[in-house]
Amino acid sequence: MKAGLVYDPIYLEHDTGDHVENSQRLVAAISYLKETGIKEKLSCLPSRPASLEELEMIHAPDYISYVKNKAEKGGGWLDPDTIMSPKSYEAALYAAGGLIGAVEAVMRGEVDNAFALVRPPGHHAIRDRAMGFCIFNNIAVAAKFALSKFNLNRILIADFDVHHGNGTQDAFYADPGVLYFSTHQYPFYPGTGWIDETGTGEGERTTVNCPMTAGWGDEEYLRTFNEVLVPVARRFQPQLILVSAGFDAHWADQLAMMRVSVKGFAQMVMILKELAAKLCQGRLIFTLEGGYNLQVVASSVKAVFDVLRGNLEIDDPLGKASMARKSEGFDEHIEAIKRIQHIS
Ligand SMILES: [Zn+2]
Secondary structure, three states: OOEEEEOOHHHHHOOOOOOOOOOHHHHHHHHHHHHOOOHHHOEEEOOOOOOHHHHOOOOOHHHHHHHHHHHHOOOEEEEOOEEEOOOHHHHHHHHHHHHHHHHHHHHOOOOOEEEEOOOOOOOOOEOOEOEOOEOOOHHHHHHHHHHHHOOOOOEEEEEOOOOOOHHHHHHOOOOOOEEEEEEEEOOOOOOOOOOOOOOOHHHOOOEEEEEEOOOOEHHHHHHHHHHHHHHHHHHHOOOEEEEEEOOOOEOOOOOOOOEEOHHHHHHHHHHHHHHHHHHOOOOEEEEEOOOOOHHHHHHHHHHHHHHHOOOOOOOOOOOOOOOOOOOOOHHHHHHHHHHHOOOO
């Protein structure tokens, strides 16, 4: 298997100071890939800035020029959580463009699958506003690009970041061509993503929200993947699978309260890989969203590449959560999701 890596030093120049979403996250991931000998086995994909035309498929032109002007004036806060530096606009263009490059490489068969290690992350960004450390919605831009450039009709976006990808959901809420599936801690930032948010109009039941109660872990995530994601993906028959990979559902993450392990993430990736193999010639692309514990991010990124390359021996240096397992309410909850999504 040939796995592609998107990375560019420009991503480090989105300088957020001592903010929890900082460049050390990528530095840690890349050094670990080098240290463990994985990096040299990956195909490095070139990155490029997204064009205005590409960004405008998702974002308002006025918002894009606002971000550009703010960067030119030295940066500052875009929302109470999202800060930018003079180079952030350029980094954000390359983050969306990097993921577009991964789509091109996978669709043209130059690599089997890919992981774009980009920042700033994207899944909270909405049409005319930055939110939750995100400036442009990289995965939404890449999905729109794939639909138009490669004449696709059906793309699955799976989002296992611990936060709900409200921006991605918004972008495709009425669009029957994109199935958005998300697992996320609930109630939690940004407040959206309850099970009854299922899409609208022609997009009805192409939004699948699986809110998770604080304390749930690998078992609950894997059951949700097997019992909800797998049947809805089979029904939808995607031609490409894009993944918002955040590693903040890990038990050691400092922002959230879930109990997923590195091995748990790897098993979720295996399910996605099997789905891609069965449904869309293996076309599977990951993009980095959140994840704030550096060791978790580094070992999870490596685990994703291990699975993508067909290595099933996963190292999990952090092991399982030491907190007691909690699963109260899960059975009733997953049955409610199945009912609302018409999964028999
Ligand atoms: Zn997150």
